Amino acid sequence: MPEPNAAGPQELVITLLGSYVSPRESRRVWSGGLVALLTELGFSDGAARIALTRLVRRGLLAPHREGRLVHYSLTPRTVALLADGDRRIFGLGRGDRPAGTWTVLWPAVPESRRQARERLVRRLRFLGFGPVQDGTWIAPHDREAEVLALLAELDVTEHAGLMLGTPSAALDVRRFAGRAWDLDELSARYDAFVTEFGRCPREKLSDAEAFSARTRLVHTFRVFPSLDPELPGELIPAPGRRAAAITLFHDLYTALAPAAQRHFDRTLSTR
16 A cells, blocks of 8 residues: 555645544544544554644634544634545546637736635646746636635635637647646556556455554545646547556445444544
8 A cells, every 4th residue: 555654744634534524514523532543543642633723724624622622623724625636536437528619727816915825726636727938827627616716715816817718729739738737747647546556455344444444545546636637538549557556446435434433433433
């Protein structure tokens, strides 16, 4: 399996919240249980606690003290982010979109708004945008509604230009797209995903083993929406093993769910 430390503990906490916390709007989770799960997945106790503190500072977790125990609830911002993530992760590759309208964005967020600029870049990648020269971002689909909502959320609408259009028929689309997305690397990642998780057993796992396998599965797969622009198949063929990776993800995600959820709930219990 891929190493959990390939990404930081804050990102892994977000994966846990998205995969195991329901209902997201009201459920509270025990801080000690989250720390225990992060240590199971390869992080130190100190790194886990620092990650939770930083998520509170970022406005992604809200702390609640209950006697000597601290619990966290998801903030409205986190609930919205996870809902967006679900749409992109579980909708990836679910039907080839025809070639048509592309979205072009020119953000010029000032240095004084660095945090908003960084959040904008992360979210654009997750929407399938890729960067080209001079700070221009493109997506091979109509993303106007999502981008306008994102700009408004970050309060940077006045610092961006947005245009919809279609590529010229004379354009070498694959060569042009290669400037915004690393399509060879994307294919290699899908291949590696199938190779790694194709060996994962679906039965005879303990609850803890199922939790570890399913969490790593989600944490690895969730990068694909940021890497795969889902270019129209009539212009550029889909990555060779994308379909296999998507099928494998959905099958394992479902098969491992009951045991993995039991382990999460048991660890988060304070009784």
